[in-house]
Amino acid sequence: MSGIVIDHNKCIKCLACIKACPFNALSLENDKIEVNAACRLCKVCIGVCPTQAISLQDVIKKVIDKNLYQGILVYVEHTDGNIHPVTYELIGKALELAKKIDQQVYCLFIGENIKEKANVLLEYGVAKVLVYDHLDLRYFRVDNYANVFESAIKKLMPNTVLVGATTTGRSLAPRVAVRFKTGLTADTTILQMRENTDLVQIRPAFGGNIMAQILTTKTRPQFATVRYKVMDAPQKVTNVTGSIEIGVVNESMLKSKIELLEVKRKEATFEISEAEVIVVAGNGVKDEKGLKLVSELAELLDGVVGMTRPMIEKGTGSYLQQIGLSGRSVKPKLIITCGVSGAIQFVAGMDKSDTIIAINSDPNAPIFKTAHYAVVSDLYEVLPLLIKQIKGEIINEL
Amino acid sequence: MKIIVCIKQVPDTQKVKVDDKTGVLIRDGIDTKMNPFDLYALETAMKIKEQINAEITVITMGPPSAKEVIKEAYALGADSGYLLTDRKFAGADVLATSFTLAQGITAIGGYDLIICGKQTTDGDTAQVGPAIAEHLAIPHVSWVVKIKDVCDKSITFMEDMLDDIAIAKMNYPCLITVDKDVFQPRLPSYRLKQQAETKTINILTLEDLAQKDSEHYGLSGSPTQVEKIFEPTSEHEVERFEQDDKNNAKLLYQKLKELKYVKELS
Ligand SMILES: Cc1cc2nc3c(=O)[nH]c(=O)nc-3n(C[C@H](O)[C@H](O)[C@H](O)COP(=O)(O)OP(=O)(O)OC[C@H]3O[C@@H](n4cnc5c(N)ncnc54)[C@H](O)[C@@H]3O)c2cc1C
Numbered sequence: 179m180s181g182i183v184i185d186h187n188k189c190i191k192c193l194a195c196i197k198a199c200p201f202n203a204l205s206l207e208n209d210k211i212e213v214n215a216a217c218r219l220c221k222v223c224i225g226v227c228p229t230q231a232i233s234l235q236d237v238i239k240k241v242i243d244k245n246l247y248q249g250i251l252v253y254v255e256h257t258d259g260n261i262h263p264v265t266y267e268l269i270g271k272a273l274e275l276a277k278k279i280d281q282q283v284y285c286l287f288i289g290e291n292i293k294e295k296a297n298v299l300l301e302y303g304v305a306k307v308l309v310y311d312h313l314d315l316r317y318f319r320v321d322n323y324a325n326v327f328e329s330a331i332k333k334l335m336p337n338t339v340l341v342g343a344t345t346t347g348r349s350l351a352p353r354v355a356v357r358f359k360t361g362l363t364a365d366t367t368i369l370q371m372r373e374n375t376d377l378v379q380i381r382p383a384f385g386g387n388i389m390a391q392i393l394t395t396k397t398r399p400q401f402a403t404v405r406y407k408v409m410d411a412p413q414k415v416t417n418v419t420g421s422i423e424i425g426v427v428n429e430s431m432l433k434s435k436i437e438l439l440e441v442k443r444k445e446a447t448f449e450i451s452e453a454e455v456i457v458v459a460g461n462g463v464k465d466e467k468g469l470k471l472v473s474e475l476a477e478l479l480d481g482v483v484g485m486t487r488p489m490i491e492k493g494t495g496s497y498l499q500q501i502g503l504s505g506r507s508v509k510p511k512l513i514i515t516c517g518v519s520g521a522i523q524f525v526a527g528m529d530k531s532d533t534i535i536a537i538n539s540d541p542n543a544p545i546f547k548t549a550h551y552a553v554v555s556d557l558y559e560v561l562p563l564l565i566k567q568i569k570g571e572i573i574n575e576l
Numbered sequence: 577m578k579i580i581v582c583i584k585q586v587p588d589t590q591k592v593k594v595d596d597k598t599g600v601l602i603r604d605g606i607d608t609k610m611n612p613f614d615l616y617a618l619e620t621a622m623k624i625k626e627q628i629n630a631e632i633t634v635i636t637m638g639p640p641s642a643k644e645v646i647k648e649a650y651a652l653g654a655d656s657g658y659l660l661t662d663r664k665f666a667g668a669d670v671l672a673t674s675f676t677l678a679q680g681i682t683a684i685g686g687y688d689l690i691i692c693g694k695q696t697t698d699g700d701t702a703q704v705g706p707a708i709a710e711h712l713a714i715p716h717v718s719w720v721v722k723i724k725d726v727c728d729k730s731i732t733f734m735e736d737m738l739d740d741i742a743i744a745k746m747n748y749p750c751l752i753t754v755d756k757d758v759f760q761p762r763l764p765s766y767r768l769k770q771q772a773e774t775k776t777i778n779i780l781t782l783e784d785l786a787q788k789d790s791e792h793y794g795l796s797g798s799p800t801q802v803e804k805i806f807e808p809t810s811e812h813e814v815e816r817f818e819q820d821d822k823n824n825a826k827l828l829y830q831k832l833k834e835l836k837y838v839k840e841l842s
């Protein structure tokens with residue numbers, strides 16, 4: 179038997195494990211505590227059992243020869259050859275991970291008429307860009323793209339595959355990972371490489387309240403999708419050493435069963451994640467007057483206005499302005515939060531920002547743990563004074 | 577036509593914490609409910625059924641108590657429901673979960689369209705749907721935002737493709753995962769809720785599946801393992817401005833100047 183095992187001789191049926199299990203995976207059946215299909219092996223029950231009746235029996239499973247898999251492959255996300263910025267962030271991370279195990283970084287670029295664009299990727303220090311260029315690959319169709327992806331993996335045999343956690347990436351990566359019967363971790367926010375080439379994949383779980391650290395130790399390649407705007411794009415290198423390789427596209431890869439009838443560019447919408455400066459209005463901003471102060475400060479700093487979820491729910495702003503777990507992740511150079519308490523679901527969407535300034539009248543507001551500069555003040559008092567100074571209306575009298 | 581909707585029972589809370597000393601998860605209460613995104617999947621099936629002759633089957637993999645989520649689906653209008661439950665399914669990651677569901681779907685019999693929610697609120701991977709499609713070797717499209725047309729052979733819909741919006745068509749059998757813009761879910765009906773209590777819930781265990789080798793299920797069938805869980809921390813220094821509002825404004829202004837966000841005014 180593998181998995182969580184309960185020693186019924188030691189169990190005193192105190193039910194502590196049932197209460198502690200976050201997945202509802204333990205229950206009392208016929209007067210015995212049993213593990214059911216909901217178990218995710220989080221091992222919480224083992225920790226709470228007062229009589230050490232619970233243990234984890236690992237399965238002995240074939241471990242593949244990890245040395246056969248070398249390099250980190252980054253999937254190039256793009257529309258009509260315009261490379262999505264998440265790609266550069268992945269390259270930045272991949273270079274760092276690859277260095278740790280002395281391996282190289284490759285890119286997989288699938289599309290039509292993209293050979294020229296592939297050169298741009300080389301400027302970031304990638305060892306090889308594998309290009310699959312074909313008229314029928316112009317648009318993303320998950321079945322065709324999965325076929326090409328599979329072929330590329332068989333050719334390169336990478337240790338790790340990184341895909342942006344975009345709509346298309348999160349559709350494509352699971353299909354390919356299943357083909358290789360290997361592990362895929364969704365929407366990761368932290369990645370580290372161990373010397374034995376195991377990728378440490380960390381992602382928020384339970385609405386961001388906890389982080390889960392996940393490993394794929396027995397199979398390769400190890401797949402992860404990575405959230406946009408959490409990793410850093412790399413600097414361009416001075417001398418390009420990488421090369422472009424053209425992959426072979428067979429007709430058999432192009433038999434998509436998804437018939438595209440029409441493709442339209444989404445209307446250009448306001449994209450808060452692109453802004454370099456964001457001023458955020460939270461629930462502490464109670465009226466028009468407060469909102470005006472926030473907007474004015476944003477304007478003076480060449481920034482935009484973001485909001486917390488309650489503000490969007492009240493109809494104060496558009497959903498596109500919402501920052502956080504159920505809104506946008508942002509990573510601006512400067513973010514100033516005004517009247518924001520700092521709930522974990524909000525913080526999860528902005529804590530990677532370069533400089534965080536928080537204004538809150540409550541000296542114990544949780545946001546002050548995330549902020550670099552904690553301003554304990556009433557926003558209705560401090561913002562007008564700040565604005566006046568920036569405008570030069572008050573200089574020396576303060 | 578036959579529609580299968582994949583639904584999951586999830587904890588009805590987001591408030592979990594990790595105990596600093598023991599590293600153990602603390603959750604307030606253990607209420608459960610249907611994964612909210614699966615309500616949209618079920619609603620999509622119901623809307624299709626209003627247009628053409630269709631039979632809706634829901635399937636879930638989970639503990640024996642997940643029968644409740646099938647009852648919820650009955651109260652919303654599902655015709656039949658299956659619960660995949662077995663101790664050997666415990667510890668499943670995306671690969672093993674999707675494999676088990678694919679085996680279950682095959683065991684139920686024929687299907688034309690499979691509908692999944694876009695993601696769960698506990699697993700939160702948005703990957704189980706596409707992975708089921710791969711196991712079944714059928715096409716899929718994720719993030720469907722609108723259904724344009726359905727007939728007894730194919731479905732036409734709008735999908736979200738990064739910078740583009742596409743209109744596409746797939747013949748059955750196929751799988752879609754629906755985004756929450758697709759339809760507004762209905763509320764359970766009192767009459768159906770009453771009937772749900774007595775409706776059969778079909779149970780499937782490993783014995784009922786074609787692939788009986790337990791290697792493919794649960795922990796043994798899962799290439800990923802959760803090594804540990806922890807509460808997010810922020811370890812950095814905080815500079816506090818705790819004077820009166822006037823001085824705080826002054827300090828903040830100087831800081832912004834130092835960081836070069838505002839220019840020195842002469
Ligand atoms: C699954 C899930 C997903 C979620 N996703 C998101 C998300 O994406 N984004 C998000 O923002 N939230 C999200 N939330 C909600 C989140 O938990 C919080 O409720 C929310 O972030 C709180 O917003 P707030 O800080 O604006 O309001 P509050 O928590 O009400 O805080 C207001 C703050 O303003 C301060 N204040 C009041 N008056 C003044 C004043 N005059 N001057 C200065 N300070 C003042 C108060 O001290 C307080 O700290 C999510 C919740 C869940 C369960």
Ligand SMILES: Nc1ncnc2c1ncn2[C@@H]1O[C@H](COP(=O)(O)O)[C@@H](O)[C@H]1O
Nearest residue numbers: 582637692693695696699701702703704
């Ligand atoms: N255990 C399960 N039983 C049935 N359906 C599931 C299960 N887990 C996931 N799904 C389906 O897959 C979708 C995506 O889930 P996830 O990949 O966990 O975010 C859900 O909205 C469900 O439709």
